[in-house]
Amino acid sequence: MNHDPHCVDVNVTASVGECENVTVDPILTNAGPRIVRVPVTLAEIKVRSNLVADIHFPDPVLEIKDIKKRVKVVQCRLLLPGVPAGTDPFSAAVYPDLRLFLKGFVRKNIQYATPCPHSSEYCVSSEIRSLTVDVPFECVTTITAAEFISRPQLPFNNSRSEFDFFRAQELGHGYPEKDQLLSSDLSQFHQVSTQYYNQIPYCELLSSSIIEWDEATDRVPLPNHKPFEEGTFRTLKEKMFLEFTLKVLQNQQVNVTAL
Template identity: 70%
Template sequence: MNKDNKKCVDVDISAHMGECENRAATPITTPIGVRLINVPVVLAERTISTNLVANIKFPEPVLEIKDIKKQVKIVQCKLLLPGVPAGDAAAAFAARGISLFLKGFVRKNIQYASPSPNSSEHCVSSEIRSLTADVPFECVTRLDADDFLTPPQLPFNNTRSEFDFFRARDLGHGHPEKDKLLGSDLSQFHQVSTQFYNQFPYCELVSSNIIEWDEAIDRKPLPGNAPFEEGMFHNIVEKMFLEFTVKVLQTQQVAVTATTLPPM
C-alpha cells in the first residue's frame, strides 16, 4: 500500500455492483376499528388567472430574442379564515365564502442576440447573451362555499376573562366604626386566558400556463453598412396572461376505519 494513501477503501470504485434480492415484508398495522389520523386534507383545487404588463430594459442592444424560459413562483398563498367561538365544533366547519390572497412572480430568462460592431451589408455578427427578470403579481380571489371540496376548519378565538373577590375594609377616620367599604380589591388582578393553536391552511402549486406577447418599442436600424431589414432595440413591453392551479390544504383530524391487509 502506498504510505501516502491513508484511505483503506477507495470510495470512488464500488466494491460490489451486482443485483440485489428482495422479498415481501409483513407491515405492522394498527388494530381493526375506527381511528383518528392527523393528515393534510385538500380543501380546494382552483385555477387562478390574472394579467400582467411589464417594461423590460436590456443592458445591451438586442438584435432578436432567441428564447424565453418562464417559471411561476408563489411567495404567498393565504386563506383568510375568520374566527369562531371557542369549542363550537359545528361553527368550525360551517360552509362560507373566504378570500384567498396570492402573491408571486414570473421568473423569466431571456436569451437574445446582441449585434457586434463588425457587421457588413450581407452579414450581421452577434453574441448570445441572457437576461433574467422577475415580473411580480399580486391578487385576491373569492372562494365561495361551494368551491371547497372539504370545508376548512375555522380557528377558535382566544378568550380572556377577569374575575374579582369580595373584600370588606374599614372606612377609616371620620366614619362610623360599624360601617365598612364593600367591594373588590383594586390592588389585585385575576384573569383566566385560553389560547388555541389552530392549523393554518397552506398551498401547493400544481401547474401553470402563460400566454405572452412581447414587442420592442424603440427598434431602429443597425448603424453602418448592415442589411436594411436588420435593427436593434433596448426596451420591450411585455403582456402576459397567467393561469396557474393551486391546491389549498389544511392539516385536520380525520376518522378512518382500519381493516386487515389482504393476503400477501
C-alpha cells in the same frame, strides 16, 4: 506512515452494482374505527391574472432566441374568520365565501442575440446572452361555498376573562368605625386565558399556463449601413395572461376504518 486524510477512496469506479431486496410485512394497527390527521383537500381552483411589464436589457438586442418561464407562488393564504369555542368550526352559515390571497412571480429567462462590433453591411455577427427577471403578481380571489370540496375548519377564538374577589377594608380617619369599604382589591389582578393552536390552510401548485405578447418599443436600425432590415432594441413591452391551478389543503382529523 501514511497520513492521508482521505482514508476512504470512493472515486474508484463509475459503475453502480445491483442491490438485492426482499419484502417485509408492515406493522399495522388493529382493525376498527380510527381517527387520523391527514391533509384534506378543501378546493382545487384555477386562477387567472393579467400582467404588464417593461423589461430593460443591459445590451442592445438583435432578436429574442428563446424565453423560459416558471411560476413561483410565495404567498397563498386562505383568510379564515374565527368562531367561538364550542360552536361548529365547519359551519358555512356565517361565512359561505372566503378570500384567498395570492402573491408570486413569473421567472423569465430570456436568451437573446446582441450584435458584435465587427459586423459588416452583408452579415451581422452576434453573441448569445441571457437575462433573468422576476415579473411580480398579487391578487385576491374568492372561493365560494359551492367551490369547496370540503369545508375548512375555522379557528377557535382565544379568550380572556377577568375575575375579582370581595374585600372589606377599613375606611380610616373621618368615618365611623362600623362602616367599611366594600369592594374588590385594586392591588390584585386575576385572569383566565385560553389559546387555541389551530391548523392553518396551505396550498400546492399543480399546473400553470402563460400566454404572452412581447414587442420592442425602442428599436433602431443598425449603424454604418448594416443590413437595412436589421435593428436593435433595449426595452421590451410585455403582456402576459397567467393561469395556474392550485390545491388548497388543511390538516384535519378524519374518521377511518382500518381493515
